[in-house]
Amino acid sequence: MPAQDAQALIEGLVASHGDQLRRFLLARVRNIADVPDITQEVYLRLLRVPNVESIRSPEAYLFTVAQHVLQQHTLEIAALPSAELEKVLHTQASAAHSDPALEVVAAQCLDRLQETLEKLSPKTRAVFMLSRRDGLSFDEIAVRLGCSRPMVKKYLMKALLQFRQRLEAAE
Amino acid sequence: MDHQVRSKMNTQIYEEACAWFSECRAGDLDDAGRREFDRWLRKSPEHLSSYLEIAAIWNDGPSLDPGVSGPRTS
Numbered sequence: 001m002p003a004q005d006a007q008a009l010i011e012g013l014v015a016s017h018g019d020q021l022r023r024f025l026l027a028r029v030r031n032i033a034d035v036p037d038i039t040q041e042v043y044l045r046l047l048r049v050p051n052v053e054s055i056r057s058p059e060a061y062l063f064t065v066a067q068h069v070l071q072q073h074t075l076e077i078a079a080l081p082s083a084e085l086e087k088v089l090h091t092q093a094s095a096a097h098s099d100p101a102l103e104v105v106a107a108q109c110l111d112r113l114q115e116t117l118e119k120l121s122p123k124t125r126a127v128f129m130l131s132r133r134d135g136l137s138f139d140e141i142a143v144r145l146g147c148s149r150p151m152v153k154k155y156l157m158k159a160l161l162q163f164r165q166r167l168e169a170a171e
Numbered sequence: 172m173d174h175q176v177r178s179k180m181n182t183q184i185y186e187e188a189c190a191w192f193s194e195c196r197a198g199d200l201d202d203a204g205r206r207e208f209d210r211w212l213r214k215s216p217e218h219l220s221s222y223l224e225i226a227a228i229w230n231d232g233p234s235l236d237p238g239v240s241g242p243r244t245s
Contacts, residue, residue, distance in 0.1 A: 028220060056206045074219050082209045110234055112210060117235050125237070143237035153193045160189040163228045 021066060025049050027104055028070055041069045109167065116166040120159055123147070127155035137148070177236070181221075185213065188221040 021042065025035050039074070045065050117125060126145060130136045131152075138152045145152070191208055194200055201206060214218050 029223070065218075082205070085209065085212065086205075086221070105187050110231060113228065113231055114235055116236060132229065133237070135218045149197075153197050156196060157186075157189045157193040160225050160228060161186060161191055164189070164225060167228070 013059070016074060017059060017062055021062060023105060024066060025070065029073075036050045038066075038069055038073055041073075042066045045069065064085060108170075112166050112170055113163055116163050122123070124159045124162075127152055129160040131156055182218070184217055184221045185240075188225045189226070191222065192225045 018039075021039060025038055029035060029038065042062070044066050045068075046062065061132060100101050117128070120128070123145060127141055130141045130144065131138070141152045142149045147155075191211060194204070195208070212222060
């Protein structure tokens with residue numbers, strides 16, 4: 001089939017499903033900085049499809065391809081040597097991006113995290129803020145809050161889990 | 172897979188991801204612990220992406236407003 005037909009199909013899909021694809025990826029990656037690259041890869045793969053006319057549902061196909069790219073992306077990360085992997089995991093940049101649609105989703109995400117923060121128990125909230133914002137060690141937090149070090153660990157875990165559950169409920 | 176089973180499995184992965192994240196923050200992992208963490212991360216794409224999600228939530232932390240409630244300790 002002529003290349004321009006594939007091009008036209010993809011342009012149509014981008015126009016009609018671009019936002020949906022971004023939300024789909026965002027809900028699964030959560031590292032906003034990666035979404036534009038992955039989106040690009042999805043479109044490039046669609047362009048290489050040999051028989052576009054054989055695809056019955058371009059929408060379903062779009063998301064299948066996205067799923068594959070996503071999986072490969074996480075597998076690529078998973079294949080890194082340990083030291084590299086830890087570096088990737090712990091130095092995730094909250095990179096500035098210029099896509100307004102993504103910024104809206106990111107802002108909604110922040111609103112939900114803010115809501116959750118306000119609902120955390122006082123100690124859970126204090127542990128999260130002292131660790132995250134103030135960079136205090138677990139020993140320092142334990143002394144300040146008058147609880148044991150293992151409890152600090154538990155409170156932080158609880159805070160993270162509640163944030164995550166709130167985001168999941170919104171998906 | 173049954174939706175409820177999948178959702179329960181996911182919940183467990185997220186609980187483990189939060190526990191590992193907290194361990195890493197605590198700085199308590201020795202070599203054996205780090206190897207165990209590494210193995211856990213590589214169990215499946217879901218394990219890795221759940222950890223990435225928790226790391227992304229952590230990254231958003233400084234943008235949150237702690238408000239007036241809660242113990243001010245300083």
